[in-house]
Every structure is written in C-alpha cells, then in structure tokens.
Amino acid sequence: GQSLEQPSEVTAVEGAIVQINCTYQTSGFYGLSWYQQHDGGAPTFLSYNALDGLEETGRFSSFLSRSDSYGYLLLQELQMKDSASYFCAVRADPMNSGGYQKVTFGTGTKLQVIP
Amino acid sequence: DAGVIQSPRHEVTEMGQEVTLRCKPISGHDYLFWYRQTMMRGLELLIYFNNNVPIDDSGMPEDRFSAKMPNASFSTLKIQPSEPRDSAVYFCASSSGQGKDTQYFGPGTRLTVL
Numbered sequence: 090g091q092s093l094e095q096p097s098e099v100t101a102v103e104g105a106i107v108q109i110n111c112t113y114q115t116s117g118f119y120g121l122s123w124y125q126q127h128d129g130g131a132p133t134f135l136s137y138n139a140l141d142g143l144e145e146t147g148r149f150s151s152f153l154s155r156s157d158s159y160g161y162l163l164l165q166e167l168q169m170k171d172s173a174s175y176f177c178a179v180r181a182d183p184m185n186s187g188g189y190q191k192v193t194f195g196t197g198t199k200l201q202v203i204p
Numbered sequence: 205d206a207g208v209i210q211s212p213r214h215e216v217t218e219m220g221q222e223v224t225l226r227c228k229p230i231s232g233h234d235y236l237f238w239y240r241q242t243m244m245r246g247l248e249l250l251i252y253f254n255n256n257v258p259i260d261d262s263g264m265p266e267d268r269f270s271a272k273m274p275n276a277s278f279s280t281l282k283i284q285p286s287e288p289r290d291s292a293v294y295f296c297a298s299s300s301g302q303g304k305d306t307q308y309f310g311p312g313t314r315l316t317v318l
Binding site for chain 1: 235246247249252254259260295297301304305306307308309310311312
C-alpha cells in the first residue's frame, strides 16, 4: 500500500524559515505535490516535484529525493498569512498499470506563524 | 473559468435522509475527484472519474454512498440513508491529467447529519 508521513504541527516566527518534511512509501512513484489549505478553505496547489532536486516558486521551495523517498517544503520570509495546513501528496501508479497515476494525500501539517 | 463549482455549500439534514452533493468541474478537465475531509481521517479520496467513467471507487465507504457523472460538466455524490458519522466537508476536484496534474478543488460542501 501507500503511506505518507508528515509532522502534525509546526510553529515558526514571522520572517523566519520553516521546513516541512514528508516521507512516503509507494511503488510506481511519479512525483510529490504540495498543497496549502487555510482554515475553512479548499486545498490549493503549491508545487510538484518529479525529479530529484529543488524547485523554487517565490518564497516557497520544494525538494525531492527519490532514492530516500523524502521531500520537503521550505517556506521563507514567513508571513502571518502563511498560517495554514500543508499537505504532501504522492502521485503513483502502484499497480504499474500504465494508466492514470493516483494521488494520495498525507494527513497534513498545521503551520502556525507567530509574531 | 469560474473554477470548480459545488453546491450546496452547507447542508444540514437529519439521520436517514438522502443527501445529494453536486459538482461542476473545470471545462476541459478529464478527471473528477470526490474527497471527504474530517479531523480524524484527514483528506480521503472517495472516487474518481476519467472521461465520465468511474475508475477507482475503492474509497467509497459503504453502499450508502454512490456517485455518478452523467456528462463532462456534472457529477453527483449521493448518500442514502445519511448517518451522523457522514458529517464532514466533501470536496470535488478536477484535473487535466497532464503535466503537473494539478488538482483544482471546489469550495467544498459542509455536511452536518443530525
């Protein structure tokens, strides 16, 4: 089966840098996505890594190591509005069917940014 | 595009009643997903469709749950009969299935079963 692990809660100070880790177990791995969800809102897409390395999008960066089955989301220059839940999601074809790669979400990390 | 549209946004019903949730995906997206989110279980994939055909319904909890997609612009998730443990936020999402395969989520339907 598939499994993902990420911390349940993280607290960081405004202006600082925070890293949210995600480890996964799956076969037929294609890529790792990150989504942000504010309280009462819907998940919104942040980034996707299919290859090893770092992807940067403004203040947010995402990293993937396929050999370690590990990734992280890095948030820099934290702002109060970054307080939200962050989900990693694995895209995989565990049955190697050659068809659509199913996306499985982790349980989410609740980030609290404090002044 | 208006994004994924869901209705109703809130639904309060009594145990035993039938509940129908509705979703309009983004035009041109070939994949549609139904998720359920609770504090205890997180974000769970219930079922997904490709070109209006159900592909994987392994996440549907029980026979009380059913989903249909009669055409490319409309899908329903029905619960009959509803139970208090069905109380959750139900999200519909759609994607093109290409490239980064970003899933675009609707605003969700908050269901409360009394």
